[in-house]
Amino acid sequence: MDMDKYDSVIELAKRRGYLWNSFEIYGGTAGFYDYGPLGAMLKRRVENIWRDIFVINEGYYEIEVPTIGIEDVFVASGHVGGFSDPLTECQKCHESFRADHLVEDVASNPDTLSSDELTAIIKDNNIRCPECEGGLGAVYEFNLMFSTKIGPGSKRVGYLRPETAQGMFVDFPRLLRFYREKLPFGVTQIGKAYRNEISPRQGVIRLREFTQAEAEIFVDPRDKSHPGFASIKEYAVLLYSDPAQSSGQDSVEISLGEAVEQGIIAHQFLAYAVALTHQFLLRVGVSPDRMRFRQHMKDEMAHYAVDCWDAEILSDRFGWVEIVGIADRTDYDLNAHSRVSKTDLSVYVEYAEPRVVERTVVKPNMGKIGPAFKGQAKAVIDALNSMDAKNLSGDAIIVNVGGEEVTLSPDMFEVQQLTETINGENIVPHVIEPSFGIDRIIYAVLEHAFREEDVEGEDEGRIVMGLKSEVAPIQAAVLPLLTRDELKGPAREIESALKQKGVMAAYDDSGTIGRRYRRNDEIGTPYSITVDYDTLEDGTVTIRDRESMKQVRSPVDTIADTVHALVHGHTRFEDAGTPIA
RNA sequence: GCGCCGAUAGUGUAGUGGUUAUCACCGUGGCUUGCCAAGCCAUGAACUCGGGUUCGAAUCCCGAUCGGCGCACCA
Numbered sequence: 001m002d003m004d005k006y007d008s009v010i011e012l013a014k015r016r017g018y019l020w021n022s023f024e025i026y027g028g029t030a031g032f033y034d035y036g037p038l039g040a041m042l043k044r045r046v047e048n049i050w051r052d053i054f055v056i057n058e059g060y061y062e063i064e065v066p067t068i069g070i071e072d073v074f075v076a077s078g079h080v081g082g083f084s085d086p087l088t089e090c091q092k093c094h095e096s097f098r099a100d101h102l103v104e105d106v107a108s109n110p111d112t113l114s115s116d117e118l119t120a121i122i123k124d125n126n127i128r129c130p131e132c133e134g135g136l137g138a139v140y141e142f143n144l145m146f147s148t149k150i151g152p153g154s155k156r157v158g159y160l161r162p163e164t165a166q167g168m169f170v171d172f173p174r175l176l177r178f179y180r181e182k183l184p185f186g187v188t189q190i191g192k193a194y195r196n197e198i199s200p201r202q203g204v205i206r207l208r209e210f211t212q213a214e215a216e217i218f219v220d221p222r223d224k225s226h227p228g229f230a231s232i233k234e235y236a237v238l239l240y241s242d243p244a245q246s247s248g249q250d251s252v253e254i255s256l257g258e259a260v261e262q263g264i265i266a267h268q269f270l271a272y273a274v275a276l277t278h279q280f281l282l283r284v285g286v287s288p289d290r291m292r293f294r295q296h297m298k299d300e301m302a303h304y305a306v307d308c309w310d311a312e313i314l315s316d317r318f319g320w321v322e323i324v325g326i327a328d329r330t331d332y333d334l335n336a337h338s339r340v341s342k343t344d345l346s347v348y349v350e351y352a353e354p355r356v357v358e359r360t361v362v363k364p365n366m367g368k369i370g371p372a373f374k375g376q377a378k379a380v381i382d383a384l385n386s387m388d389a390k391n392l393s394g395d396a397i398i399v400n401v402g403g404e405e406v407t408l409s410p411d412m413f414e415v416q417q418l419t420e421t422i423n424g425e426n427i428v429p430h431v432i433e434p435s436f437g438i439d440r441i442i443y444a445v446l447e448h449a450f451r452e453e454d455v456e457g458e459d460e461g462r463i464v465m466g467l468k469s470e471v472a473p474i475q476a477a478v479l480p481l482l483t484r485d486e487l488k489g490p491a492r493e494i495e496s497a498l499k500q501k502g503v504m505a506a507y508d509d510s511g512t513i514g515r516r517y518r519r520n521d522e523i524g525t526p527y528s529i530t531v532d533y534d535t536l537e538d539g540t541v542t543i544r545d546r547e548s549m550k551q552v553r554s555p556v557d558t559i560a561d562t563v564h565a566l567v568h569g570h571t572r573f574e575d576a577g578t579p580i581a
Numbered sequence: 582g583c584g585c586c587g588a589u590a591g592u593g594u595a596g597u598g599g600u601u602a603u604c605a606c607c608g609u610g611g612c613u614u615g616c617c618a619a620g621c622c623a624u625g626a627a628c629u630c631g632g633g634u635u636c637g638a639a640u641c642c643c644g645a646u647c648g649g650c651g652c653a654c655c656a
Contacts, residue, residue, distance in 0.1 A: 003593090007649095015592050015607090027629065027646050089582080144655085163656075198582065198654055206655075310656095325656065435656080460618060481615060510609090514617035521617090530616065542616070549617070580616090 005316035009443075009450050010203060012463065016523050018042065018446065019204060031200030031208030033439070038523060041473035041504070043211070043442055046284050047190055049470065050213050050436065053280050060186030060215050061178075065167030067192050068148065068158045076340035077166050077333065079145055079159070086118055088139045099139040102127050115139040144195045160194035165433060168216040169333045172345050176218075183347055183429055184269075186217035190438070202318060204443045211438040217269065218429040220349060221331065224267035232275040233257030238292040239264060239309075251292050264295075266307035266328060273326045273434045277311050281324075284441065285468040287448040290314035294322075304332035306430075313444040323440040331428040338428070350424035359418045362387070368412045380406060445471065449524065455549070465524030466547060469567045474525045475504045476563050479516050481532040483509045490556070491531040494541065497560040498529075503567060521546055527566055529559060542580065545573045552577030 003011065013019040017036035021028045035043055055062050074080045086099040099118040106125045118139040121127075127136065146160040161167065168175070168187050179185035190213040200206045233256060240251035241264050254264070256271040265271045274293055281291055296308035311324035338345040364381050373380050383399040383406075397408045449466045469475060478495040480487035488509060498505035506525070508516050513530065520528055530542040540553045543563070554562050554577030565571035 011592070021647080024647095028648090030647070087582090142654095193656095195656080200655095201649085203648095212656095322656080437656080455617075458617080462618080479616095483614085512614065512617085512619070514619080516618090517616080518618045532615065534615095544616080551616075 005447060005450065006203075006318075008452075009447050012450070012465070012522065013039065013446060031197055031206070033204050033207060038473040039442070042445070042467070042471055043438065045471040045473070046441060046445065047211075047213065047438065049283055050190065050280060050438075051188075053276055053283075054186075054188050054213075054215050054434075058186060058215075058276070060188045060217065062188045062190065063168065063171065063175075064189065064191065065164075065171065067161055067194070068150070069161045069166060070150070071157045071159065072340055073166050073170060073337075074145065074159050074162075076336045077169075078336065079162055080143070083144050083162060086115055086139050087142050088118070088122065088136045097136070102136075115141055142198070144197065146194050146196050162195050163193050163435070164189045164191050164212045164214045165216060165333070165435070168214070169337050169431075172218075172334060172337070173343065176347060181347060183349065184217055184219040186215050188213070188215045190214075204439045205318065205321060207439055213436040213438055215273075215432075215434050217273075217432040218347075219269055219432055221427065221430040224269045224328075224430070224432075226268040226272040229257075229260075229268040229272055232272055235275045235278070237274060237278050240292050240294040240312075242295045242297050245294070245297060251294075265309070269432045270307055270309065270326060270328055273432060274309060274311075277324050277326060277434055277436075280436075281311060281313075281441070281444075283468070284471050285445045285449055285466075286313055286323075286441070290448060292320070293326075294320070296327075302327075302329070302332075304330050306330055313440075313448070315444070315447055321440060321444070322437075323444055324434060324436045326434045327432075329431040329433050331430055333431060334428050344426075346426040346428045348424055348426050351422070355422045357420050357422055359420055361416050361418055363414045363416060365412050365414065369408070372412070373406070376401060376406075380408070462518055462521050464521045464546065467524035467526070469526035470569070472524045472526050473504065474506045474520070474523060475527070475567045476506075477516065477520045477525050477528040478505055478507045479513060479528055479530045480509050481513055481530050486536065487531050487533070490535055491529075494529055494531065494556065494559055498563055501560040501564045503560065503564050517544065517549075527563060529563065540577070543573075543576055548573070551580040553580055554578075 010019070014021075016038060018039035020034040020036050022032035022034050023029050051062065054060050071080065074083075088097055088099045088102070099115075099122065103118060103121045103125070106121060106127075115138070122136055122139070145162050148158045148160065150156045150158040168189055171187075175185070175187050191211065192209055193212050194209050197206060197208055200208055236253050236255045238251045238253050239259060243249075244251060256265070256275055259265045260268055260271045265274065278291070278293075282288060291311065291313050293309045294312050296305075296310065301308050306328040308325065308327040310322040311326070312320040312322050315321050334345040337343070366377075369380060370377050379401045380399060383401050387397070387399065396410055397413070399406050399408060445467070446465070449464075449468075451464050451466060452461055453464065454461045465472075476498055478491050478498065480491040491507060491509070495505045495507045508519070510516070517528060524546075526546050528542075528544040528546070530544065532542065534553075535541050535556060539556050541556050541559060542551050543554050543559075543566075544551045550573070552573065562571065562576050566573060566576055
């Protein structure tokens, strides 16, 4: 039997309670996965590290909005129109085609036509299957969004959100006020998103329901420098730029300071997001030498985007897989929502120095114009206002009102020279968006942590989930060396001491000590605490390190603090006790 | 969605148109066990689903579902 690494990882994940196919007792459904007890714990820990970085340290507060969105939101975002394609299927060979592409030669505006219209055009023009000349079926819309109805008997359409981002754009006015109307500011959301994929495959890599962690950072379009850029200037990452891809070159390791300077990365804010992403992925356990940042090629980038970088991880079976997208989405989303909702989504930005502007204005004298033109007065004023005041002197003016020339005598208006002080202007911010596919990241963490290795002096090797202790679901196993009451008691006490410290501990006395070590290696438990007869005499226990299989002897009365410090990286294993030969 | 291939205990598997479906690991209870998947006893657990052919189907046929690969689609 040949299992590749993907098979091995998925097999272990299934067996040990990390990942399960959903709805298994009913035969399962493609594109849905359950997180088992250990998987859910791992995912939560990964999400919390993300929160630590983006929410706590960067100050991009987290919000939570409904996973169902109303139609307007996705009309504005373009998902209603752009996320769906009119398809028609050949009745003979059952190949599917884009109906709007097939009618291009006979219809002038194919993308504006409805399914029924497209069906009619195909019929009237006798358009056949391009592959086999077979007849084509009725055109139907395939939209990747799941739709639903809001309210009983209602015709109001709702969609399960295809990304978490839109909720944050929609809340922009509230957020702006929350952040006291100053750029830049950021907001985040971790939550489910849904896409009705045509044929999801590759396990957890492509799901119909998945978890995204997204940040939307609203910045001044004229200033995309980042206040913290100096701190990451020397930070080096592996970049695979558009030019490198086009010319068949390899990715290069380069400092982010240099990357921005050389124009490889468009600006500091993107580079800063790259650094944060890199730090996050390292911290959750993605292998640094199986990670790179790939720039989107010009033609794969959304038309409005300035620059876009994907964090990719190298997987054994699928090659490089995108797990994070970092994009400058410009003002596209805010403008779109502003247009559809008819709401101003701009920020008033004060100038560093107020600007003094000379301006000529014309002020109508209503006391004269009103009686003179009566019902027409409003149109006259509009016409007057539309004129360039600079060209006016004190003479009579002739304006055009509804094709009729009207003369305004000098006493009907006044031309004034004004000196105005302008303190700022309204701008629509640009959006920097790092978007994380949490499920893919979980897979990357599992695959990169997984290893099979030989053990010195033994026939049988071991399987190790080398998870970082910060993400490991079970952080410490507590094991009585032998299944005897006098050892079980103290072990139980250690277990509860650890739990009180917030360390996820699991007591285990089944089988032999060796078996328990191996079982914990496989689920990724970083430390095992073993109670033996010396514990009863001298008050020490054994701490075993998963990675090295080495052991130290450590006092039992401080064991909870010691293990807590180990798990959170405050103590090195060698310093946790006295080594055992 | 199309094409090819596959589906047997929790996991990995053997096998067959006809008795009680193989093996290993695994789980559980017990004995044993002084630090890396030891041993012993007992015990638990499967032919993906639906239809057809047949005296008889887990085995053959058809369909569905799920999974893998290729094509198409894809943030």
